[in-house]
Structures are given as C-alpha cells and as structure tokens.
Amino acid sequence: MPSHRSRPLPRLAKALFLAAAVAPVGGCASPGPGPGIAPGPASISEAEALEVFDFAWTRIHESYYDTTFRGLDWEGVRDELRPVAGASSSADGLRAVLLDMLSRLGDSHFGVIPAEHADALNPEEVVGGAGEPGTVGLELRVVGDRILVSRVGPSGSGQRAGVRPGWGVESIDGVPAHQLLAVLDDIPEARRLAEARVAWGAESRLAGRVGDTTVAAFRDGGGALHPLVLVSEPMPGVPVRFGNLPTMFSLLEAEEVPAGRGCAAVIRFNVWMTPILPELEAAFLAMRHCQGFVLDLRGNPGGVAGMAMGVSGYFMTEQRPLGIMTTRQGVLRLVSMPRRVTADAQPMEPFTGPLAIIVDGQSMSTSEIFAAGLQALGRARVFGEPSGGQALPALMQRLPNQDVLMHAFADFVDPQGIRIEGRGVIPDVTVPLSRDDLLTGRDAALEAALEWIGVAGLGNPPRERIEDPSPERPTTPTGREQP
Amino acid sequence: MKWPMTLAPAAAVLAAACLLTAAPVAAQDPLPSAREIIERYVEAMGGREAVLGHSSSRSTGTFSMPAAGISGTLLAQSAAPNLTVLRVEIPGLGTSLTGFDGEVGWSVDPNLGARLLEGNELAALREGSSQLAAVRDPSLFQERETVELAEMGGEACYKVRMLWRSGRETFDCFSPETGLLVGSISRQSTPMGEIDVVTLMERYSETGGVLAPTRIRQQMLGQEQVMTLDSIEYDVVEPSVFDLPEVIRTLIRDRQGG
Numbered sequence: 001m002p003s004h005r006s007r008p009l010p011r012l013a014k015a016l017f018l019a020a021a022v023a024p025v026g027g028c029a030s031p032g033p034g035p036g037i038a039p040g041p042a043s044i045s046e047a048e049a050l051e052v053f054d055f056a057w058t059r060i061h062e063s064y065y066d067t068t069f070r071g072l073d074w075e076g077v078r079d080e081l082r083p084v085a086g087a088s089s090s091a092d093g094l095r096a097v098l099l100d101m102l103s104r105l106g107d108s109h110f111g112v113i114p115a116e117h118a119d120a121l122n123p124e125e126v127v128g129g130a131g132e133p134g135t136v137g138l139e140l141r142v143v144g145d146r147i148l149v150s151r152v153g154p155s156g157s158g159q160r161a162g163v164r165p166g167w168g169v170e171s172i173d174g175v176p177a178h179q180l181l182a183v184l185d186d187i188p189e190a191r192r193l194a195e196a197r198v199a200w201g202a203e204s205r206l207a208g209r210v211g212d213t214t215v216a217a218f219r220d221g222g223g224a225l226h227p228l229v230l231v232s233e234p235m236p237g238v239p240v241r242f243g244n245l246p247t248m249f250s251l252l253e254a255e256e257v258p259a260g261r262g263c264a265a266v267i268r269f270n271v272w273m274t275p276i277l278p279e280l281e282a283a284f285l286a287m288r289h290c291q292g293f294v295l296d297l298r299g300n301p302g303g304v305a306g307m308a309m310g311v312s313g314y315f316m317t318e319q320r321p322l323g324i325m326t327t328r329q330g331v332l333r334l335v336s337m338p339r340r341v342t343a344d345a346q347p348m349e350p351f352t353g354p355l356a357i358i359v360d361g362q363s364m365s366t367s368e369i370f371a372a373g374l375q376a377l378g379r380a381r382v383f384g385e386p387s388g389g390q391a392l393p394a395l396m397q398r399l400p401n402q403d404v405l406m407h408a409f410a411d412f413v414d415p416q417g418i419r420i421e422g423r424g425v426i427p428d429v430t431v432p433l434s435r436d437d438l439l440t441g442r443d444a445a446l447e448a449a450l451e452w453i454g455v456a457g458l459g460n461p462p463r464e465r466i467e468d469p470s471p472e473r474p475t476t477p478t479g480r481e482q483p
Numbered sequence: 484m485k486w487p488m489t490l491a492p493a494a495a496v497l498a499a500a501c502l503l504t505a506a507p508v509a510a511q512d513p514l515p516s517a518r519e520i521i522e523r524y525v526e527a528m529g530g531r532e533a534v535l536g537h538s539s540s541r542s543t544g545t546f547s548m549p550a551a552g553i554s555g556t557l558l559a560q561s562a563a564p565n566l567t568v569l570r571v572e573i574p575g576l577g578t579s580l581t582g583f584d585g586e587v588g589w590s591v592d593p594n595l596g597a598r599l600l601e602g603n604e605l606a607a608l609r610e611g612s613s614q615l616a617a618v619r620d621p622s623l624f625q626e627r628e629t630v631e632l633a634e635m636g637g638e639a640c641y642k643v644r645m646l647w648r649s650g651r652e653t654f655d656c657f658s659p660e661t662g663l664l665v666g667s668i669s670r671q672s673t674p675m676g677e678i679d680v681v682t683l684m685e686r687y688s689e690t691g692g693v694l695a696p697t698r699i700r701q702q703m704l705g706q707e708q709v710m711t712l713d714s715i716e717y718d719v720v721e722p723s724v725f726d727l728p729e730v731i732r733t734l735i736r737d738r739q740g741g
Contacts, residue, residue, distance in 0.1 A: 062705070063705050241575050242553070242573075242574075243548070243551045243552040243553040243575070244551055245575075274576050274577050274594065304576070304594065306594045306595065307594045309595055309674070310592075310596050313595075319674065327705065328705070329679070329704055330704065331676065332676050332678070332704070333675050333676050334675065335675060337595045337596055339596050340596075340734055340737055341597050341730045341733045341734050341737070342730075343730070345728075345729035345730045346733065347736070347737050395550065396552065397551065397552075398550070404552075409705060
C-alpha cells in the first residue's frame with residue numbers, strides 16, 4: 001500500500017541535535033532525507049556561496065573555544081573548501097560543504113539547519129491541524145543490529161494499531177531496516193551517536209505532517225510480521241520556539257510509583273525548554289513526600305543549558321558548580337540555584353532525599369550537563385546507559401542565506417574536571433536496554449533506580465558531597481553485567 | 484545576566500582590548516581631569532538640574548541578541564532616590580525581572596527562580612540604581628581618574644576609571660567631541676562568576692530636557708545584547724511598581740526565620 005506523505009518535516013525537537021550529529025559522524029552519511037539538509041533545488045551564486053562560507057568559517061575562527069583548534073589547521077580547511085563552496089550551484093551543495101568543514105572539528109554541536117526547517121513552524125500558530133508536524137507516538141532505539149520500538153505513546157496511531165515495545169522495525173515506506181542501519185558499519189568509532197541518528201532518522205520517517213500516512217512493517221516477539229498503516233497525529237506537548245532554534249514540543253510526564261515502603265516520584269521530560277518548568281514544579285510539590293525522585297532523561301537531547309541550574313535547585317540546598325564552561329574569553333560556572341520559594345510565593349525547601357537520574361545514548365547536551373554535575377557532586381545516582389557525549393555549549397547564528405549555523409563556543413567539564421564531550425555520562429549503575437525487557441514490558445533501568453530509592457530512602461538521605469569528591473565506581477545492580 | 488542558550492547558553496567576553504585600545508596622546512594635550520570630563524558630560528546631557536529634576540523615568544523598548552535570533556520586550560522603570568525595576572519578556576523563555584527597592588536587590592528568572600542578590604552583584608545594582616549615578620556624582624565614588632584617550636566602538640573617548648564606594652572598579656569613556664558617554668567597561672558579578680562587559684551608548688535623543696542613549700549594546704562572552712528604547716517618559720511611574728514581588732517577600736521572611 002502506498003503511503004501518502006507530503007514533504008516530511010524533521011522531528012523538530014531533535015532536528016537541532018541531528019544537525020549537530022552530522023558533523024562528528026561524517027557528514028552526508030544520512031540514510032535519506034533526514035533533517036540535516038533539506039532537499040531543494042534552490043540555486044546559489046558563487047558570490048552568495050562564498051559569503052555564506054566566509055561568514056561561517058570566520059564565526060568559528062573567532063569563537064571556537066580552543067585557539068589551536070585542537071591541532072586542526074583551520075586556515076588550511078578554509079583554503080581547501082572555500083573553492084568547493086564557491087563552485088556550489090545549489091543551497092544543498094553549499095550545505096554539504098559547510099557540513100564537511102564543520103565535521104573536521106570532530107565536535108558535537110556544529111551543524112547547519114536549513115532556513116526552511118528553522119522557520120517551519122510558528123508556535124503561536126500551532127493548532128494541531130493538517131500540515132503541521134505530526135507523530136505516530138512511537139519512540140525507537142537501536143539495540144544490537146535492530147531498530148526497536150522502545151516506547152509507545154498512550155494515544156498515538158501506533159498504540160491504536162497495536163504496536164508494542166520490543167517490536168522490531170522491518171521497513172518504513174519500503175525502506176528496509178537494514179538499509180537504515182547500514183550507517184552503523186560506516187562509523188564504528190562513533191557507534192553510540194550513530195545509533196541515536198539511526199533511531200531519530202527512523203522516527204522521522206515514521207512521522208509526517210498531521211494527516212499523513214506511513215506504511216511500516218514491524219516484527220513482534222514471536223516473529224510475526226505486522227504491516228501497518230500509521231497516521232501522523234498532532235504532536236503532544238507545548239510548542240515553543242527560542243531564538244533561532246526550530247519550534248519544539250515540550251512535554252513533561254510525571255507519576256508516583258511504589259518504591260520501598262512508600263513511593264517514588266518519576267518525572268520525564270523530552271527537552272530542556274522553559275514551558276516545562278511550571279509542570280515540573282507542580283510535580284515536584286505534589287510528590288515531594290515520596291522517598292525519592294527519578295528524573296528520566298532518556299531521549300532528552302538538551303535545550304537551554306541555564307535550565308540545568310534552576311532545575312538542580314529543586315534538589316540542592318546550596319549553590320554548587322555543576323560544571324565549568326571555558327570560552328576563549330573566560331570561564332563560567334554552571335551552578336545549582338537552590339529553590340526556596342514556589343512560583344506562587346509559598347516557601348519551599350529543596351528535596352534532600354535520594355535522586356536517581358536515568359540516561360541513555362539519546363540523552364545529550366543539557367541532559368548531560370545536569371546528570372554529570374549532580375553525579376560528580378554525589379547528589380544523584382545515575383542509571384541506564386552511557387549518554388551521548390554531546391555536551392558542548394553552543395549558539396545558533398543566522399547565516400547570510402538565513403540558514404542557521406550551530407557552533408560550539410565553549411568546552412565543558414564536570415565539577416571533577418572530566419570532559420563529557422565524546423565520553424558521555426557513565427552511569428553509576430549500567431542497565432543496558434534489551435529486547436527481552438521491552439517485550440515483557442519491563443523497564444529495567446527504572447526498576448534499578450526504584451530499587452535503590454527503596455533502600456536509600458529508608459535510611460539517611462544522601463548528602464551533597466562538597467569537598468574532595470571522589471567518583472563513585474559503577475556498580476552492578478541486580479546481578480547485571482556491565483558492558 | 485540574560486541567558487543565551489546553551490545551548491546554550493552562553494556568553495563570552497568581548498575582550499575589552501578589541502574595543503578599547505590606547506591611542507597615542509600628544510604631549511601638548513594633557514588629559515582633562517575626571518571632574519572636568521564628568522561635568523561636561525552632565526552639561527551635555529542637559530545639566531544636573533534637568534537630569535535630577537525628574538522624579539522617575541519609564542522606558543520601553545526591545546531587548547535582543549541578534550546573532551542568536553532572540554528578541555523580546557523590555558520595560559525599565561526607576562525613581563528617586565534609588566528605586567529600579569527591569570522587566571524583560573522573551574518568547575520561549577519567559578519573563579525576567581530585576582529590581583532594587585532601596586534596600587533589597589532581587590531577581591526573578593524563569594530558569595533560575597527567585598533570589599535575593601548579594602555581594603558584588605547587589606552592590607552593583609544598589610549603586611547603579613541611585614539617581615545620582617546618572618550624573619556620576621562624586622558621593623558615589625572613592626576615586627575618579629582619567630586614564631587615557633582611547634577608542635571605543637570606533638569613537639575616540641576619554642577613559643575614566645571609576646572606583647565606586649563599594650570597591651567596584653568600572654571604566655567610563657566620554658567623547659571629547661560631544662562630552663557624552665560613549666561606553667563603559669565593567670566586570671559584572673553573576674552566580675556563574677564574573678563576566679567582563681563592554682557597554683556602548685548610542686543614538687542619543689532628547690526627551691524631557693535630557694539627552695539619553697536610545698540604543699545600548701552590551702558585549703560579553705562574544706555575544707551582543709541590544710536594548711533599543713522606543714520611548715522614555717518622565718515623572719509618570721507609580722511608586723507601587725517598585726513593591727517587592729510576593730516571591731521575594733517570601734524569601735526575605737524565610738531568611739529572617741519567619
């Protein structure tokens with residue numbers, strides 16, 4: 001059955017980070033029309049192309065946090081690629097050259113967002129109608145050599161079609177999964193990041209604009225094939241746009257679950273954008289009687305870094321550095337800002353009981369800054385899988401052709417001086433995602449976090465480690481092997 | 484400090500040397516004293532009486548970080564002797580408020596929450612909120628000293644070192660041609676540490692008998708923030724606008740143990 005799709009929009013919440021991801025994993029290896037470079041025949045003159053190239057090169061030349069460019073001959077890169085840029089006959093061609101240039105840096109948070117994506121949606125005009133970005137309510141992860149459904153939204157067409165966690169994606173719109181996964185073989189040295197790209201790329205293929213249909217085939221746990229027609233529906237969450245970032249849909253979910261002899265508060269949000277804050281505070285206040293909190297940052301690709309300071313303040317009684325940003329011009333500390341008053345002016349104390357943070361390979365940027373900082377301070381215990389290692393503070397700047405250049409302007413280390421870029425946040429308790437767990441409806445990482453809260457919450461609450469913090473060694477929970 | 488994004492985030496200091504470089508001063512042209520420079524500045528604005536004759540001011544305009552595509556609205560209100568409140572609203576980020584009510588310096592930020600300012604951050608706000616700061620009144624300073632003829636924002640200016648009563652050191656730069664303030668350099672205290680800030684005053688316009696800049700560009704950490712004032716009104720501010728927000732009152736009660 002043919003699918004009926006208008007031109008796909010990127011999964012906007014992740015478009016930025018996909019664009020960022022292009023650089024370190026080798027530019028144009030994207031398996032299809034992902035959100036990196038929009039297809040489009042727009043022609044560009046040599047003068048225009050050179051103006052854009054020179055602007056981007058110069059901006060990075062002047063702002064990259066390391067004046068030695070980590071050993072890269074940045075001027076040599078310009079000399080090599082400027083003529084290629086000038087010979088570009090289309091906007092797409094020029095973007096490819098820019099991405100090639102950015103990839104030479106080998107850092108995250110360098111990318112180009114096409115103007116048509118950056119400006120695709122005005123959040124004030126979102127009504128959930130046809131033509132707007134949609135979703136089928138499925139989250140995907142790469143596990144081993146498969147693309148698996150890791151989460152099924154409660155009300156999407158995927159859920160109504162009967163898709164279950166653990167089902168494997170066999171094909172999307174006729175493109176077989178093995179073709180989507182092929183990129184993993186090309187860049188084994190960046191496997192974690194490549195897996196995120198593949199999963200997000202597959203999600204982008206599944207979802208179109210509201211009203212679009214997609215034909216996808218899934219294989220269940222018993223081996224049966226399920227060809228399904230999925231309809232994209234309005235994105236859940238609050239549309240928000242900040243600066244040159246594309247419009248995103250921020251979504252926070254919170255629930256109280258049993259833990260130990262009491263309860264644990266589980267809060268999950270998909271992006272670090274300000275609209276989540278009122279809901280976060282409401283959830284915090286409603287569940288602070290529980291033994292502990294779980295902040296589930298799996299799949300959260302980041303957002304506004306400053307939010308890490310304010311959100312950590314719900315769990316920190318003192319100002320403590322979450323990490324250090326080093327720019328060319330100086331050093332800044334990201335610090336926790338203890339919350340002593342609610343938005344409606346009621347006095348409040350930060351929560352001092354057990355705090356668990358769950359991350360995975362799709363937890364990036366601000367999620368990593370937050371998790372790494374609280375882990376290093378001894379305030380939180382981190383569960384799950386190593387995070388994406390994409391943790392450089394970046395800025396979004398318009399290029400002369402109105403595309404958006406994302407460029408890192410600072411390096412970042414956690415309070416112990418450990419660089420998170422490329423390394424990621426290493427969980428204290430590593431809990432790999434497995435298909436068996438997904439098929440049986442088991443969330444092993446959450447279970448491990450709740451188990452810890454159940455025990456830790458009965459005794460003395462963990463203290464903030466102030467002086468001479470020593471890294472906690474990853475341990476093995478519930479008999480699991482660490483990779 | 485207003486948040487860029489990390490994305491972050493972000494801010495880096497435009498090295499002051501880039502904008503403020505020493506220029507050779509002819510031996511036969513001794514530098515005017517700081518007192519002379521500042522007196523001329525006050526006269527250029529319209530005179531001390533005109534500046535201090537207004538009991539309050541209300542400015543509206545826009546706030547932007549052009550390179551990051553961030554823009555919003557601003558409302559700045561102040562009143563004698565030392566009251567101030569600044570409101571900045573940015574789509575996608577929310578509303579930031581900063582104020583001083585004569586005793587308490589405070590901030591309410593959508594990301595950082597509500598807080599009482601302390602230390603150098605409070606001292607800077609307290610001193611900057613004084614109506615007398617507009618005329619660089621000697622009572623606010625330990626020392627004022629002309630340093631050199633320099634250049635700032637492409638304009639020649641007399642660089643004057645200002646040592647405030649609190650011990651803060653800032654540099655103002657005044658145009659030899661017009662007498663007006665071209666810009667200033669300061670080191671601002673923030674929860675994230677100290678940040679060097681270069682401020683450029685541009686597009687002076689007369690309202691209510693006072694010549695004031697209507698575009699203020701602040702450069703820090705490689706980023707530029709631009710405040711453009713669309714209107715300046717005098718003597719129209721209601722005193723109640725300086726009342727402490729309830730969240731700040733709660734923090735004060737909490738601090739006092741009640």
